[in-house]
Amino acid sequence: xxxxDRVSKQFETSRARRHLALSDISLSVARGEFVSILGPSGCxxxxxxxxxxxxxxxxxxxxxxxxxxxxxxxxxxxxxFQEFAxxxxxxxxxxxxxxxxxxGMPKDEAxxxxxxxxxxxxxxxYENFYPKELSGGMKQRVAIARTLAYRPNILLMDExxxxxxxxxxxxxxxxxxxxxxxxxxxxxxxxxxxEEAVFLSDRVVMMTSSPGRIKDxxxxxxxxxxxxxxxxxxxxxxxxxxxxxxxxxxxxxTRVS
Amino acid sequence: MMADIVSVERxxxxxxxxxxxxxxxxxxxxxxxxxxxxxxxxxxYGLNGLPPASAxxxxxxxxLTDKESLIDIADSLRRMVTGFxxxxxxxxxxxLAMGRSKHVAAFFNPLLMVIYPVxxxxxxxxxxxxxxxxxxxxxxxxxxxxxxxxxxxxxxxxRAVEEKLLWSAAAMGLSAPARLxxxxxxxxxxxxxxxxxxGLVLALITMVTSEMIARQTxxxxxxxxxLDLGVYDRVYAMIxxxxxxxxxxxxxxxxxxxxxxxxxxxxxxxxxxxx
Numbered sequence: 001x002x003x004x005d006r007v008s009k010q011f012e013t014s015r016a017r018r019h020l021a022l023s024d025i026s027l028s029v030a031r032g033e034f035v036s037i038l039g040p041s042g043c044x045x046x047x048x049x050x051x052x053x054x055x056x057x058x059x060x061x062x063x064x065x066x067x068x069x070x071x072x073x074x075x076x077x078x079x080x081f082q083e084f085a086x087x088x089x090x091x092x093x094x095x096x097x098x099x100x101x102x103x104g105m106p107k108d109e110a111x112x113x114x115x116x117x118x119x120x121x122x123x124x125x126y127e128n129f130y131p132k133e134l135s136g137g138m139k140q141r142v143a144i145a146r147t148l149a150y151r152p153n154i155l156l157m158d159e160x161x162x163x164x165x166x167x168x169x170x171x172x173x174x175x176x177x178x179x180x181x182x183x184x185x186x187x188x189x190x191x192x193x194x195e196e197a198v199f200l201s202d203r204v205v206m207m208t209s210s211p212g213r214i215k216d217x218x219x220x221x222x223x224x225x226x227x228x229x230x231x232x233x234x235x236x237x238x239x240x241x242x243x244x245x246x247x248x249x250x251x252x253x254t255r256v257s
Numbered sequence: 258m259m260a261d262i263v264s265v266e267r268x269x270x271x272x273x274x275x276x277x278x279x280x281x282x283x284x285x286x287x288x289x290x291x292x293x294x295x296x297x298x299x300x301x302y303g304l305n306g307l308p309p310a311s312a313x314x315x316x317x318x319x320x321l322t323d324k325e326s327l328i329d330i331a332d333s334l335r336r337m338v339t340g341f342x343x344x345x346x347x348x349x350x351x352x353l354a355m356g357r358s359k360h361v362a363a364f365f366n367p368l369l370m371v372i373y374p375v376x377x378x379x380x381x382x383x384x385x386x387x388x389x390x391x392x393x394x395x396x397x398x399x400x401x402x403x404x405x406x407x408x409x410x411x412x413x414x415x416r417a418v419e420e421k422l423l424w425s426a427a428a429m430g431l432s433a434p435a436r437l438x439x440x441x442x443x444x445x446x447x448x449x450x451x452x453x454x455x456g457l458v459l460a461l462i463t464m465v466t467s468e469m470i471a472r473q474t475x476x477x478x479x480x481x482x483x484l485d486l487g488v489y490d491r492v493y494a495m496i497x498x499x500x501x502x503x504x505x506x507x508x509x510x511x512x513x514x515x516x517x518x519x520x521x522x523x524x525x526x527x528x529x530x531x532x
Binding site for chain 1: 424426446522
């Protein structure tokens with residue numbers, strides 16, 4: 001369970017200027033819930049995710065994860081980034097095993113678990129490849145396996161499919177949903193795609209920019225397991241997408257500084 | 258996209274570039290050309306101080322079989338290796354720390370800016386006053402010469418490490434010092450090795466110049482003693498040996514570097530033709 005309590009974040013852009021990236025954000029995410037944070041670029045949605053991850057410190061407010069205030073990164077919260085952030089000097093297998101070695105898991109056990117995860121993300125056979133030899137979609141599969149390997153309770157996904165082409169993107173969305181529906185980890189998922197947010201989430205948190213605020217939270221009442229092809233024809237799914245897109249359009253355009 | 262561009266360039270390449278398809282041929286041709294030019298110019302001018310290649314080159318086997326010259330060369334190489342190793346031990350950690358901490362960078366940066374333009378050999382007379390004319394001062398000059406490119410490239414490499422890489426490691430539980438050694442060091446390795454390559458050449462240069470100022474033993478000593486005695490063919494033979502030494506060291510280093518950072522993305526790899 002994640003509880004974000006009145007979190008604000010100010011960046012000092014220059015000596016005299018301060019930019020309020022997040023203003024007074026409160027949100028709680030239940031265990032096993034899939035929550036998307038949706039908003040235009042520059043609304044601070046990634047910053048909010050980094051604060052929950054403990055990578056960035058908030059200016060005020062608190063984040064509490066399973067009764068403990070967040071003071072830094074920890075293996076209970078596993079990040080997946082848009083940039084993949086694989087260790088380029090490690091093979092696919094080496095990347096997936098990295099967190100397990102770090103946690104002191106015996107070699108053979110870590111090896112077995114890593115192979116199992118690579119099968120899950122459909123990459124068995126690529127164990128000895130280096131990241132540079134993989135396509136973007138494959139890199140992100142490795143990154144997801146690497147994070148799932150050390151069994152975080154919470155997945156923090158920062159526009160994980162943002163750098164992928166449309167086809168690969170829908171494939172990975174389907175696969176992620178398949179993996180998630182098996183063990184129902186808590187997921188905080190940042191995206192700027194309305195369809196992606198509606199397709200994946202239990203709730204969609206809409207944010208406005210400058211300063212970043214929560215505009216609305218929409219509960220997505222669609223049955224699971226969800227199937228993309230069926231959903232595209234589903235009237236309720238279409239209504240959600242249209243409604244949310246309309247609300248997004250009401251926002252003034254973000255100034256790009 | 259890239260493949261297309263490359264193939265287009267290949268199709269339009271002039272006929273003589275086909276020599277590049279035989280590995281090793283262009284450098285051999287360059288060497289032969291240089292030797293021929295040397296021979297012609299030396300014979301044309303007939304200067305005492307410029308013996309033709311045909312007179313200088315036969316000196317090479319003589320130098321390389323002479324026990325005393327071999328001891329000189331070994332002395333030089335020993336100092337070079339020591340200076341280089343000390344520079345590695347100091348410069349790589351310092352450069353990596355600079356890249357990750359603004360405070361460390363703010364401390365070292367002005368120091369480096371001041372030391373960078375000073376020719377290291379020019380410090381040799383001063384250093385000799387402190388440490389004498391022996392190994393210590395020569396090794397120190399080599400150390401100074403190698404340290405600067407090495408620290409600079411380590412700094413650049415460390416600064417360029419993607420933040421998300423460090424965050425991913427932090428989430429796995431790696432502490433800040435562990436991240437410096439296990440994430441920043443390997444991630445910056447391609448750039449560090451670029452610095453090592455420059456450092457290797459500078460080590461050779463500072464090695465010879467240090468021996469030129471403090472003559473006692475070494476490769477520089479052979480050159481300048483021969484110069485004083487007017488044995489010019491020996492001087493040129495020694496210059497050729499130094500050049501060959503640099504070339505061999507570079508080839509060995511490049512093959513090692515290729516294996517160490519084979520994993521690097523093309524954007525991280527440097528393309529400098531050697532062989």
